[in-house]
Amino acid sequence: MKVLFVCTGNTCRSPMAEALLTHKLPEIKAQSAGVFAGMDQSASPHVITALKEKGIELQHHSQPITEELVQWADIVLGMTSQHKQSLVMQYPQYEEKYFTLKEYVSSDDKEIDGDIPDPFGGSLEVYQETLQELEYLITLLIEKINK
Structure with a gap:
């Protein structure tokens, strides 16, 4: 399976989600x-620090969403409903691939609503809280992928 994570600037939430998933499920x-997103911006220093505390090294350079990336992916997971809506507006022909991360990992017995707040500009503690939320959601994502 090929997963594309989408956020606003590709320097905080989506690189964290990508790093967590590939760390926990290398295949x-x-x-x-x-x-x-602009091209080739590094991840936020707090992202790098928070991931390093979990034993994950991150080498990341931002990239904007493109049709090629959307075509490549089996699923495209936005961090917010606005990200999902932006994808629908830009590339409506792939709408069946678009979900928010929380929407995708929800199940009949566990519905998870809402957006993942942007930690950009916050303290290291704010980034650690975002990472903790993403860790939980990525665990649910892996369970769903492995079913």
Whole structure:
């Protein structure tokens, strides 16, 4: 399976999700991109620190969302409903691939609503909280992939 994570600038949430998934499930193919991302920006220093505390080294350079990336992916997981909506507006022909991360990992007995807040500009503690939330969601994602 090929998973594309999408956030705003591709320097915080989506690179964290990509790093967590590939760390926990190395055989999966994952990438990340941003709906308003520039090219080749490093991940936020707090992202690198928070991941390093979990034993994950991150070498990341941002990239904007492209049709090629969307075509490549089996599923495209946005961090917010706005990211999903932006994808629908840009590339409506692939709408069946688009979910928010929380929407995708929800199940009949465990519905998870809401967006994953952007930690950009926050303290290291804010980034650690985002990472903790993403760890939980990535664990649910792996359970779903392995079914």
